Amino acid sequence: xxxxxxxxxxxxxxxxxxxxxxxxxxxxxxxxxxxxxxxxxxxxxxxxxxxxxxxxxxxxxxxxxxxxxxxxxxxxxxxxxxxxxxxxxxxxxxxxxxxxxxxxxxxxxxxxxxxxxxxxxxxxxxxxxxxxxxxxxxxxxxxxxxxxxxxxxxxxxxxxxxxxxxxxxxxxxxxxxxxxxxxxxxxxxxxxxxxxxxxxxxxxxxxxxxxxxxxxxxxxxxxxxxxxxxxxxxxxxxxxxxxxxxxxxxxxxxxxxxxxxxxxxxxxxxxxxxxxxxxxxxxxxxxxxxxxxxxxxxxxxxxxxxxxxxxxx
Numbered sequence: 566x567x568x569x570x571x572x573x574x575x576x577x578x579x580x581x582x583x584x585x586x587x588x589x590x591x592x593x594x595x596x597x598x599x600x601x602x603x604x605x606x607x608x609x610x611x612x613x614x615x616x617x618x619x620x621x622x623x624x625x626x627x628x629x630x631x632x633x634x635x636x637x638x639x640x641x642x643x644x645x646x647x648x649x650x651x652x653x654x655x656x657x658x659x660x661x662x663x664x665x666x667x668x669x670x671x672x673x674x675x676x677x678x679x680x681x682x683x684x685x686x687x688x689x690x691x692x693x694x695x696x697x698x699x700x701x702x703x704x705x706x707x708x709x710x711x712x713x714x715x716x717x718x719x720x721x722x723x724x725x726x727x728x729x730x731x732x733x734x735x736x737x738x739x740x741x742x743x744x745x746x747x748x749x750x751x752x753x754x755x756x757x758x759x760x761x762x763x764x765x766x767x768x769x770x771x772x773x774x775x776x777x778x779x780x781x782x783x784x785x786x787x788x789x790x791x792x793x794x795x796x797x798x799x800x801x802x803x804x805x806x807x808x809x810x811x812x813x814x815x816x817x818x819x820x821x822x823x824x825x826x827x828x829x830x831x832x833x834x835x836x837x838x839x840x841x842x843x844x845x846x847x848x849x850x851x852x853x854x855x856x857x858x859x860x861x862x863x864x865x866x867x868x869x870x871x872x873x874x875x876x877x878x
Contacts, residue, residue, distance in 0.1 A: 568776045570600040574631045574640035577605040578716040583741050584644045584766055588664075588784065595783055604640055606630050628769075632658055635769065641777045642770040647762030647793060648735075652801040654769070661778045662768040663793050665786035668736040669764035669814065671697060671757050673750040674724060675731035680750045684708065684731060691720065691729035695831060699810035700757040701733065702833025717742055733757075737764040758812030758827050758838075761796040765789050788817050791848050795824045798852030803828065803860060803868060810867075813852070820844060824851050828864035831871070837862045 571592060575585035582603075589601040607630065631643040632655050647663060654660060673681050684690070684705070691713030692698055698710045713720050713729065717738050724732045731749075739748055768784060770777045792815035799813045813826035825840040839862065841855045860868070 568599075568641075568780065570602065571642065571777065571780065572602045572604055572640045574604050574606055574634050574643040576631070577607065579742055580646075580717055580738050581644075584646065588644045588766070588768060588781075591784060592780065596780065599780075604634075606634060632769070635771055641774065642768055642781065645767045645769060646738075647765040647767040648760040650762065650767050650769075652797050657772055658769055659772045659778075660767050661770045662781045662785040663762075663790050664766040664768070664784055666762075666765040666789045666792070668740060668751075669759040670736040670751045670754070671759060672734050672736045672739055672748040673731060673752055674721070674734060674739070674747050675749050676725065678731060678749070681705065681731070681752060681756075688730040689728075691724065691732040692734075693720075694733075694760070695810045696760055696812050696829075697733050697757060699829035699831055699833045699836070700812060700827065703829055703836045704756050704833075706833060717744065721747065735759075735763060754814060754825075758814050758825060761800045761811075761813055762793050765793065791815075791817065791822060791845050794848040795822055795852040798849040799824065799826055799856045800852075802853045802856030803864065809871065813855075815848070815852075817845065818842070822848055822851055824855050826855050826859060828859045828867055830867050835863065835867060837864045837867075 573585050573589055575581050585603050589603060592599060592601050628645055628649060634640045635643060636657055678684050686707040687709060689709045689711055690701060691711055693712060693714050701708060701710055711729065713723060713732055717734060720732055720734060721744065723729065736748065736751055739745055768781050795815040796813045800811065803811060810829045810831060815822055815824040821842060822845045823840060823842050827836060827838040829836040837859045839855060839858050841851050843851045
């Protein structure tokens with residue numbers, strides 16, 4: 566069955582539009598004559614900007630409305646930041662492609678200080694991520710970490726207005742929007758591990774729409790998919806979303822995979838970090854094994870305290 570038109574659902578933030586535009590342009594290049602349209606939508610995460618993500622529920626905040634439109638047949642596919650995707654995808658939908666991962670790092674941005682180490686005691690750092698907050702406080706317990714919501718442009722405006730001494734944002738988002746020059750320092754992964762899938766895009770479609778799934782298959786990057794399997798398996802095991810202070814990062818090593826992860830308390834005082842190494846073919850098992858190691862080391866107490874881990878079995 567031939568398809569002449571593809572409709573991509575996207576959030577209206579500049580970064581979401583960049584992501585949708587990127588996929589749309591790749592499709593047009595691959596299939597000359599294919600009409601690719603974009604339909605702008607608003608998600609719960611876009612509407613509620615005056616509360617921390619953790620308080621309004623992290624899972625599906627930026628995906629649910631797009632998924633409902635897909636299931637209703639209003640759009641053919643959606644493009645998400647993989648880090649925003651819940652580990653469980655709704656029945657009838659599937660992640661049909663994951664693009665090659667861009668820079669997964671976290672960026673320190675400041676107009677006054679050259680690095681995190683240069684921040685004075687009591688400096689105010691903005692971030693919307695509990696993962697970043699916990700790891701920052703572990704490294705610098707003297708800092709004041711405050712919530713910073715909004716799209717990339719909004720966050721930078723708040724920083725420029727002097728509301729914060731510094732902010733921490735994803736390197737990928739800054740670079741994709743042309744703000745790479747604003748990055749003062751890329752924080753080392755020895756200090757702060759990224760979110761699951763950070764830097765990669767996920768393309769979601771209806772499971773039974775083989776035509777669309779086949780059309781976007783060329784965008785799938787096998788190395789990134791392998792890493793994402795391990796990272797998402799880790800997250801699924803600890804039952805976390807973006808409201809959980811968890812970082813995990815997998816890297817290919819020939820036919821093997823190295824997976825490193827962290828579970829931290831909200832105040833950063835307790836932090837459990839470990840890694841596993843094994844065959845790529847066992848990616849999901851590696852993620853699960855690492856999750857169990859960290860939970861057994863003390864991470865499960867943190868998860869219980871946060872009230873998100875009800876049953877490990």
